Amino acid sequence: GRPSAACQPCRISRLKCDQKTPTCTQCIRKRITCSGYRDVSAPRWRDETSRVGHKVQRAKQKGSHFGLDHSTRSHAQIQDTKTGVASSHRQDGGSPHSPVALPPQHLKDVALDFFMCSFIYASPFEPYLPQLYGMKHSTQAILPAIHAAAFATFAQRTRDGNLMKKARSNYSNALLHTNKSLSSPRNALLDETLICVLLLGLFEAVVFKGGQSPEGWTAHTLGAVQLLRLRGADQFRSKTARQLFTQTITNIRTSCIQRRVPVPQEFLDLVKEASPFLDSGHPCIQIGPILDQAATLRSRVAAGTVDLIDAALEVDQGAIALCELIEPNMKFTPKTSEISSKWAYLTMEYHYLTRRHAKVWNTIRMIRMFMHITIWVHSSLSLQRTFQPGETEYCSAVDSYEELLHYRNMAAKKLLELETDLLRSVSCFLEPQSLGGKFCTSARCLIWPLTVLAHSELNSPSARKYAVSCLYQIGEDLNMEQAIAAAKMTREMNHHEDWLHLYHL
Structure with missing residues (x-):
């Protein structure tokens, strides 16, 4: 209609x-x-993967051919509750990890539907990418870039190697045409070129399986920042261009935190110049300065800097102040055990208006959690060395035994509160019971915080056990090897990967 x-x-x-x-x-x-x-x-999408999968299964049970026509493709309205895909709703009793066979002529359509309706929901791509697909394009790179991301995400969900081959083929094509656009002074400044770079980075993040740093995603992120410099003040004339700028600066901040390096000063200067054109009420803009501070502090921790208690306290206070600026419609509502799901933590869960709001809150919680881990570690080191001759450098700011003990106890208490708040947001990323009650596609953003929580010995045993269980379930529901690998690394106490890039994407 x-x-x-x-x-x-x-x-x-x-x-x-x-x-x-x-x-x-x-x-x-x-x-x-x-x-x-x-x-x-404007063009709109509806996820038809489940319906097509069911139709295919019925055809296979009857022994008939795929008799599907192009009417299975839908451009209807995006629904707020994102459905699963065929692999999660098998009717033949097969394993959820087994791919459902789909007619070849519809693979691209179904992959696009899944990507546009499910995967990019609550991600930075959601506000502009579905509308962009149906428009006239200025470069040859944009369509293969979208198709590469669509095939890759759908291949991951269905564990279909043939789909991943199609994804890599489109990726190579998109990379070729993107490089051509970058070599053209006119095309390099187009919104589509920047979108292609961001999509290529998404592809790298999806295919990254662990065991090494996500170098591909990092390289594309750094390339996108160079484009921001080239585009100058003209890039703020359209809403889409401003969205792209916000997405890119969030990517680079995420990358700096992940690589444990401070945010470059030239990047900070660029953001300062752009601030008059940006929406000051946007959560990514509001949280940006806190992310910059967190990146600097994490780099200092990695470098072995001592006496970081005051610096961590300052960042934590900034994060608390940010919570007061969050709009009322982004607040969450606690639910008691009588009406909560099976994934409620300690008989309670938090309800958010959208999953995007839950991500904003969890970002703040993760920043605060890292700050209090830093406070606990450095206060413990200071307590051990304060009264030993020649070891006073740890206590230049706080040299009282009682004061150090207070900071350590406070940090331990805050970590318990933050882990509880974070785990009570998990159920927000479940599909409705009518659709199976499994984890939805955007639950991939939980992999990073759950891994950090499960790996930290400062968190409670019950929270760590719950986090590992969630990781295994997310891996099973979404066919995400990254979640399974994170859970195994945690249980085996191996050095865990930093999955922060999946959180933002």
């Missing part, structure tokens, strides 16, 4: 929306933030 022009809250609640600006009457009555109104002429 005709797509609805109502705001998102009214569409979800199936209410009649009067479409008044700046907010509709229904949202005023319910005292919630109105999300605004979409362009009904």
Whole structure:
């Protein structure tokens, strides 16, 4: 039927929306933030992978051929509750890791539907990529770049080697045309060229299996920053360009934290110059300075710098202040055990309006968790060395035994609170029970915080056990080898990979 022009809250609640600006009457009555109104002429996607998979299975059971036509392809409205794919809804009793055979002529369509509807949901690509696909393109790189990411993500979900071959073929094609665009002074400044670089980085993150640093993703991230410098002030003229800038600067901050290096000063200068053009209320912009401080502190820890208690406390206070700036509609609501899911932690879970909001909160929690781990470690070192001759350098800022003991006990208490809050957000990344209650695709963002939590001996045994169980379940539900590898590394107490890039993507 005709797509609805109502705001998102009214569409979800199936209410009649009067479409008044700046907010509709229904949202005023319910005292919630109105999300605004979409362009009904823009292309929209619906995830058809489950329905196509079921149809294929029925055809196989009857012994018939795939008799599917192009009507299985849908460009309907994106749904807020993202469904699973064929591999998660097998009707023949097979293993969830086994790929479901799909007709070759529909592989690209189904992979695109999965990518646009499920994978990029709650990611930085969601606001602009689905609309971009149906537009006229200025370069030859954009379509193979999208197809490479779509085939790679769908191949990962279905564990289909043939799909991954298609993904790599499209990746090679996209890389070739992207390099041609970068060599052209005019094409290098296009939004599509920057999008291609970001998509190539996404591809590298998806195919990265562990055992080494995600060098491919890092290289594309650094390349994207160079493009920001070339694009200059003109890049802020459109909404999409501003979204791309925000996504890229978040990528580089993520990369710096992951590589344990401080954010380069020239990058900070670039962000400062761009600040008048950016949305100061956007969560990524608000949290940016805290990420910069966290990257600097993590680099100092990696370099063996001592006496970091005051620095960690300062970053933690900044993170707490940031929580006060979060808009009311992004707050979470606790649910008790009577109405919570099986993945509720300590009989309670937190409900968020969107999974994107849960990611923002978990980002703040992870920053604070790292700060309090630093405080605990450095206060413990100071307590051990304070009164030993020649070992006073650890106590230049706090040299009282009672003061050091207070900081260590406070850090231990805060870590328990943060681990509880983080684990109570896990159920937000589950599909509805009507769809099986499995982890949704965006649950990949849980791999990094769960791995950090499970690996740290400062966290409680119950939390670490719960985190490992979640990792195994995410790996099973999403066919993600990274989650299984993270769980095994944690249980075997091996050096764990830093999966931070999966959190942001």
